[in-house]
Amino acid sequence: MMTCAFLWSTAGLFIKLIDWNPLWIAGFRSLIATAFLLTIVRTLKLNWSWPLVGGAVANAICMLLFVVANKMTTSANAILIQYWAPVATAFLAVFVLKEKIHKEQILALIATVAGLVLLFADKLGPGALWGNLAALVSGLAFSFVFLFTRMQKDGTPLQSLMLSHILCAVVALGLAAFQEPPEFTPGSVAAIVALGIGQIGLAAVFFSYGIRRVSAVTGNLLAVIEPVFNPVWVFLLLGESPSGWTLAGGALILVSVTAASLIGARRELPR
Numbered sequence: 001m002m003t004c005a006f007l008w009s010t011a012g013l014f015i016k017l018i019d020w021n022p023l024w025i026a027g028f029r030s031l032i033a034t035a036f037l038l039t040i041v042r043t044l045k046l047n048w049s050w051p052l053v054g055g056a057v058a059n060a061i062c063m064l065l066f067v068v069a070n071k072m073t074t075s076a077n078a079i080l081i082q083y084w085a086p087v088a089t090a091f092l093a094v095f096v097l098k099e100k101i102h103k104e105q106i107l108a109l110i111a112t113v114a115g116l117v118l119l120f121a122d123k124l125g126p127g128a129l130w131g132n133l134a135a136l137v138s139g140l141a142f143s144f145v146f147l148f149t150r151m152q153k154d155g156t157p158l159q160s161l162m163l164s165h166i167l168c169a170v171v172a173l174g175l176a177a178f179q180e181p182p183e184f185t186p187g188s189v190a191a192i193v194a195l196g197i198g199q200i201g202l203a204a205v206f207f208s209y210g211i212r213r214v215s216a217v218t219g220n221l222l223a224v225i226e227p228v229f230n231p232v233w234v235f236l237l238l239g240e241s242p243s244g245w246t247l248a249g250g251a252l253i254l255v256s257v258t259a260a261s262l263i264g265a266r267r268e269l270p271r
Contacts, residue, residue, distance in 0.1 A: 001210035001222040007203035009229035013237060014199060017191040020182040022067040025192065027172030028182075030063065030165040032196025037162040037204060052160045055148030058141045059164035064171060065138035073131025079227050080120045081135035086112060088143035089220040097150060099215045104260040109217075111256035112224050119227060119249030143220065149208070150216040158208035165200070218264060221257050228253050 018025055038044070046052060069078035086109055093099040149157040182188070211219050228250040231242045242250075 001207065001214060001219050002225060004203045004206040004210060005223045005226040006229060007199055007206070008223070008226040010199045010233055011195065012230045013233040014191045014195045018188045018195075020188065021176060021179045022071050023172050023176035023179060024182045025195070026063060026067045027169050027176050028192050029195040029200060030168040030172065032193060033201040033204065034162060034165040034169060036197050036201035037158065037165065040205060041156075041159055041162055046159045046163060047156055049152070049155065051148045051151035052155070052157075052163065055145055055152065055157065055160035056163035056167060058144035058148055059161060060167040060171065062138050062141035062145060063164070063168050065134045065141065067172070069131050069135035069138055071131070072128045072134060077120075077132055078135040078138075079230070080116050081132055082139040082142060083116055083224060083227060084113075084136070085139040085142040085146075086217065086220040086224060088140055089146050090217050092143060092147045093150070093216040096147060097216060099150075099217065101217055102264065104263040105217050105221065108221055108256045108260035112221065112253055115249040115252035115256065116224070116227065117249070118245050118252060121245040121249070146211065146216040146220045149211045150219070153212040156208075157211055158204060161204040161208060165204075215264075218261065221260060224253055224257060 015025060066078060066082060069082070090101050090105070090109060094101055149160060152160060210222075214222070231246050231250075235242055
């Protein structure tokens with residue numbers, strides 16, 4: 001799950017390198033991811049179930065609304081609002097999946113929310129109401145991704161993620177057809193391929209492996225390292241230095257999530 005989040009975190013960097021309408025980016029990214037995942041799943045004959053369809057729809061909605069949110073509000077607002085998802089996942093896991101939530105997870109949730117606020121404290125802006133609402137619903141959809149894929153712990157959640165990219169590609173490219181066509185330069189092509197194969201394609205493989213072996217709450221907590229590493233990539237490759245707030249928030253999230261994961265892992269060890 002941490003490797004998955006690490007790959008997710010490269011999105012901001014690669015998207016900065018592509019001067020396209022966000023719908024074209026979302027559509028082509030998912031189209032490439034679909035082709036990549038098809039080479040792994042090796043079939044379009046899916047093991048249909050409500051969790052598979054639910055996970056696919058939730059992930060497609062999450063990806064599309066996050067693109068909309070980034071277009072209509074600030075990027076910091078979009079990420080911070082979306083990552084209220086671990087709190088929603090905690091409630092859904094308890095009431096729907098009947099998974100227990102432990103003390104260290106509750107403390108990690110509180111520390112994560114505080115860390116996210118610190119992480120984006122110097123970047124938040126008023127944004128726009130509809131953009132903020134889109135990010136809010138995207139976060140709710142994100143929590144349902146963990147819920148539905150966790151329901152497939154004895155199945156094949158990777159199929160659910162592949163289907164989500166098919167849906168996202170169809171919708172995004174369909175809407176993008178009414179926009180100005182993108183300019184295919186060597187740099188933009190390389191970046192969109194990296195987004196499709198690495199940032200969400202390979203990430204989906206790690207996600208589907210991890211979510212079958214950890215609780216929905218733990219999985220979503222581990223995913224929060226995505227916004228922590230996002231500014232790290234930008235700093236290393238684009239030279240944008242993180243602020244003290246960013247460093248403090250990132251450190252708080254990493255420490256709390258790592259501690260909760262280690263405590264949970266120790267509990268699972270045979271006595």
